[in-house]
Amino acid sequence: MTLPVMEPDVTPELLRDWAERIDAGPFASLCFGERVVFDNPDVLTLLGAVAAWTSRVRIGATVVVPQLHEPVLLAKALATADRLCAGRLSVGLGVGGREEDYAAVGADWSTRTMGEMARRAATLREVWAGGEVGPRPHRPGGPELLVGTLGERTLRHAARWADGLAGMTLDAGVEETARLFAVARDAWAERGRPAPRLTTSFWFALAETAPDPRAQVHAHLRHYMSWLPADLVDALAVTAGFAGTLDELGALLDRFAAIGADEVQLIPTDGDPRQVDLVADLLDRRLSRGA
Incomplete structure (x- = not known):
């Protein structure tokens, strides 16, 4: 079940209510994705909140666009989320389709390629394995990476x-x-x-x-x-x-x-x-x- 993060005027109380109901039910995952130029919550910040609101369900960041983030900081944020939820994190990586999202964060639209996404996925795993930039993810090798x-x-x-x-x-x-x-x-x-x-x-x-x-x-x-x-x-x-x-x-x-x-x-x-x-x-x- 996906949280209603793309609904207008969504409140923290509503998101927590949904998260707790999903965690209590038979659902396999609680999901949400990323957009920048929109009125949805920041995906990385919400990962921390949902980790605290739940204890059972897998947490799926279904679409994170790595080109919109500094890769080492993204690796650190995702590793932190994986530790906070005790290894329940799943991450979907996609190139995104919103030029305005790239422009808003000063990202280069020409990096919207499969090769660049593969390089950034490799950077995430290198950071998670290296130990110099902590914390280490909860699971060896870090959370699973799916392609969106x-x-x-x-x-x-x-x-x-x-x-x-x-x-x-x-x-x-x-x-x-x-x-x-x-x-x-x-x-x-x-x-x-x-x-x-x-x-x-x-x-x-x-x-x-x-x-x-x-x-x-x-x-x-x-x-x-x-x-x-x-x-x-x-x-x-x-x-x-x-x-x-x-x-x-x-x-x-x-x-x-x-x-x-x-x-x-x-x-x-x-x-x-x-x-x-x-x-x-x-x-x-x-x-x-x-x-």
């Missing part, structure tokens, strides 16, 4: 350094995700590496909490994708993510399980914490049946 991408070319390149995929599907598409997973398995096998960890994510809205779940997804995307032309966002919103009932969501999760997803991360389109409890109940019922 929707593209096959990027995924094949990342097989050199990543531990797996932090994926996303814009329309909750099982078939397209299955194709991307197959590319990952092949790319990792070609390099003689262990099988990759395969995750994906999508936006969701529930009929049980939203009078019109499709309209909720639409409103969320209008806010989150405010840098895009409104007519483009409106066209995307017709099929983006999942909008339906809990039972329909359960059936969709079954389909992702069938293609070998190690984890599906749900991205809320509203801050109502009842969504956490409803999905937790859904998962509890399925687990009790051995689903």
Whole structure:
């Protein structure tokens, strides 16, 4: 379950409520990602807070853009977070797609390449292994590093350094995700590496909490994708993510399980914490049946 960090006017109290509910439920991970020119919390600061608010669940920084950070300081911040949460940290690295984010922090847009991301991933691991810049991560070698991408070319390149995929599907598409997973398995096998960890994510809205779940997804995307032309966002919103009932969501999760997803991360389109409890109940019922 992803925290509602991209919702407008999100409060610390709401984030803590969500984090504690997620930690208490059957969820595998609590997730959130990075943007700079937006009104969301800073990803590295929030890692410390979530580490203190939880004790069980994996903490997934699903997208961190290393080119937006000084690499040694980023390594130190992530190692600190890994220690604070006793090794529960997972980090997705992506090049990002917002030129304004690069400009805001004075980063060079020309560094938005797969090669540069690989070099920065190597720097993270070198710092974590070296011991000169502390603290050491909780786990030897540091937290897992996943590649955040929707593209096959990027995924094949990342097989050199990543531990797996932090994926996303814009329309909750099982078939397209299955194709991307197959590319990952092949790319990792070609390099003689262990099988990759395969995750994906999508936006969701529930009929049980939203009078019109499709309209909720639409409103969320209008806010989150405010840098895009409104007519483009409106066209995307017709099929983006999942909008339906809990039972329909359960059936969709079954389909992702069938293609070998190690984890599906749900991205809320509203801050109502009842969504956490409803999905937790859904998962509890399925687990009790051995689903």
